[in-house]
Amino acid sequence: MATTTLEPRAAGYRRSWVLDWLTTVDHKKIGILYIVNSFLFFFAAGILALVIRAELAVPGMQFVDQDTYNQAFTMHGTIMIFLFVVPVLAGFGNYIVPLMIGAPDMAFPRINALSFWLLPLGGILIFSGYLFGGAAAEGWTAYTPLSGPDYGSTPGTDLWIIGLTLVGTASILGAVNFIATIFKMRAPGMTLFRMPIFVWTVLVTATLILLATPVLTAGLIALFIDRNYGGSFFDPTVGGNPILWQHIFWFFGHPEVYIVILPAMGVVSEVLPVFSRKPLFGYKAFVFATVGIGLLSFSVWAHHMFTTGAVFLPFFAFMTALIAIPTGIKMFNWLATMWRGKLMLTTPMLFSLGFLSMFLIGGISGVMLASPPIDFHVQDTYFVVAHLHYVFFGGSVFGVFAASYYWFPKMFGRKLNEPLGKVHFWLHFIGFNLAFFPMHQLGLSGMPRRIGDYSPDAGWTILNLISTAGAFLIAISILPFLINVIATFINGEPAGDDPWEGNTLEWATSSPPPPHNFDRLPPIHSERPLFFLTHGHGHAAERPEDLEEEPIGESKSGDAERRPEDLV
């Protein structure tokens, strides 16, 4: 376990580049593997999204048949959520969390490698349904009885179940690793309340994964038994219950929503203070709001099931509305952080601002959906599709791009090109809103989700056409990003150790960091150890808006002499 820091670096130990990446247990390389793998699945699922949008552009079935369309939206949702957004954020967590807490590696490096390698395996299994008579086609939620033995008898759904079980196991192992790392591997002085917010959000996320994902695994196994061994978990004719699947799926599925958004919130909470040149406003309030969202997430699952008639509406509506409180606290944290700050509109900052505005819209439509009368009206319409994309895409994916631009210099030692990054952002932002804002109106006027065709008389054609144009604009916006990455590898501006004048420890080591991460660590007296290293403790008091932070720095500095410093 992570003893390399005390050993002299092995000299002359060489192996091939490929073997090195295939067998690595270095959290930084595994983090990059996670991110690259996730983006490959992002492109695959993005192509499926273009198939969906192309088909919906005008009435009639022009490009694919109904069954292929069903497979397309099922695979799009499954891959985007389980093999892009969750793992890409886990990848950033893998790379950044040990650096942020001053650790040499994750707690269990080999389990870390296992967690990663299960992902491509699971993803390929899920996709391999296309080779065996068609992929899963019941939607990413796989409601019974559609996913049961009576329908969809192709192996695609079985492969979907097996693949998701592997991906879920990878998540659980990763969660064990993150929690053990955060509790056991922090550097001297890095108390829980000095951890960077990103680390806090990863900690809460890992806890949600640890407790929610196994329930999905149990449900997937039950579904597999029903499909293959004649079980009757979800078959009402012999004592089963199809609604049970919805309970199990959403008991996992709603924490999953926060699994997907919390680390992105953490990214934004690192980026905003750095480019506002201020500490995060209300650190502890943010931490408690994060923990509060985590706790509430286990008591709201049935708001996905209002129209089943099988759930107690007032309770789940109330608990769901409660989530707006911690989320609202965070919104004020972010706004107050920027208030009277020296804002620098770099690309990661732009994506973070995009996150704030888009996630706000997604949050508001979420509170609307928490109200049963509205939910009954728009259940399974494009309003829900709009809501979930404003949260997943406008929230999480904007956070992913903010993280990509923010930490790329640390990972590869070169800064991504800023003008190209801004082109990416604006195309992305405009394309996103063109694609998804009209869906609100489509949903309110009754367009159901998961249909491949609609009547020309329904009045949905123009809005669908706009949405499709937006989807293709998003696809085009990815090109400057890819060009940027390639061009930066060839001839990028060297970044140096700390290109953004960051607050947290990952900027205290070289870019990219050595295998053991740190030769020496600065003293840690706050959640911004690097800021105090470069600016000194007095600096913060010179600006009135920093005053609320000052007592912490002052009070904590008193116990500095009894703490071993500059030591890993």
Added chain:
Amino acid sequence: MTAPTMQAHPAGEHDAAVAVHPGGSGMPTALVGMLLFIASEVMFFGGLFATYFNARASVAPGEWHPPPGGHLDLPLAAVLTAILVASSFTMQFGVWAIRRGDTGKLKLWTAITLALGVLFLAGQIYDYSQLGFGIRDGAFGTVFYTLTGFHGAHVFGGAVGLTIILARSMRGQFSQRNHVAVEAVSMYWHFVDVVWIGVFSTIYLLR
């Protein structure tokens, strides 16, 4: 708004949580990992129990029984329960032995625990062969075999762990100071035991 909250805490309030050396104080990291893994396993069985109670609640009181022609063997299940509970004690005797540095007793108690675990599995397979109903026979058969079967799979996993512990103790790899793997496997074994008590109480006693 947040400023008073922050100032309200006296200096150094959180310093009690400081780990002076990374991973060097408190519970060994491997045990933390095992406890977290067990927490996820609790949730997994929670999901399976949910399917059980859902099926149980879908029939009228008194209507919950094995499919026609089948039965549950309560005496055999009670004996198996006693075997598995006893194995938890023998496991713990092994842990206490190695904490004293007694490697001989560790080998002995681990071997006995492994034997009891294998006996449990053999008894469960025999039980399955005698019940007269299968996983296809309605909701009762499905939830019964899934719950007991996945528990059995976990006993098997624990037995694999015990085999590794036994092999490693035969090679003299454990000592009073260095035996974290023994502690980890014993935690897992106790967990599997507790799950069985839950399964047994639910299926055989609550009915």
